Amino acid sequence: MAQLFKKIKRSVKQLRKPIDVFLFHAVSDEYDEKKYMLIDWSHTDDFKNHIHTLKSRYTFITLEEAYRKLNSILPRWRRYAVLTCDDGFASVLNILPFLEGEGIPITLFVNPKYLDGVSGRAGYAENQQYITHDQLWALTGSLVTVGMHGYEHDDVTKKTAEEFDWSVEKCKEILQSHPRYIPYYAYTGGRHNDLTQQILRQKGLVPVFVGSKLNKKFQDAIRRKPIDSFYWTMTLQKLL
Numbered sequence: 001m002a003q004l005f006k007k008i009k010r011s012v013k014q015l016r017k018p019i020d021v022f023l024f025h026a027v028s029d030e031y032d033e034k035k036y037m038l039i040d041w042s043h044t045d046d047f048k049n050h051i052h053t054l055k056s057r058y059t060f061i062t063l064e065e066a067y068r069k070l071n072s073i074l075p076r077w078r079r080y081a082v083l084t085c086d087d088g089f090a091s092v093l094n095i096l097p098f099l100e101g102e103g104i105p106i107t108l109f110v111n112p113k114y115l116d117g118v119s120g121r122a123g124y125a126e127n128q129q130y131i132t133h134d135q136l137w138a139l140t141g142s143l144v145t146v147g148m149h150g151y152e153h154d155d156v157t158k159k160t161a162e163e164f165d166w167s168v169e170k171c172k173e174i175l176q177s178h179p180r181y182i183p184y185y186a187y188t189g190g191r192h193n194d195l196t197q198q199i200l201r202q203k204g205l206v207p208v209f210v211g212s213k214l215n216k217k218f219q220d221a222i223r224r225k226p227i228d229s230f231y232w233t234m235t236l237q238k239l240l
């Protein structure tokens, strides 16, 4: 009996297709090195082509729906995908109408420190490329959700427990008043450690990594694959 149960469990596991969670950053018609790092950028036409390619192979769902499915024991016959965008570059505003037309939900992971239209991240010569507070709060449609990317865009593995705790709380305090806020935390550069994981768990936040491991069921985080032009061919080859 135990053997039969194991066998059934194994076959159900095989029937559960992984959910691919994609990540991109800046999208614009022209590349400007003062505004974006090349690895974080896609040309608008390329981005749209990438999305069309993915749409022909996947059913796009929200991050929350993916989380529910990853926690469910039910089989998944279809290939599901989720689209996420990190850093809150204002360029995302240009492609939201396109995504809406395609019926694709998106989660924006932002650093609230830069929403004032003045502050910027270290290493960037110009900083007016971030979405502002008013622009972000104007996004109330059902296809957009807003998650956390830390208060600032920094390496959280270099922080003490108190510093990380402060950063998460500050980030949450600002973003949770957004009507489309979701309690998900995407680590900057995917960097994390046991301590940061423990703190997110205590706060009931869902961690989001970057990494090649498949999302078959929810374990310690949701893992994402970058689809910015720099990574596109590499990511596509592994997927299709």
Ligand SMILES: [Zn+2]
Residues within 6 Å of the ligand: 086, 087, 149, 153, 188, 189
């Ligand atoms: Zn980032």
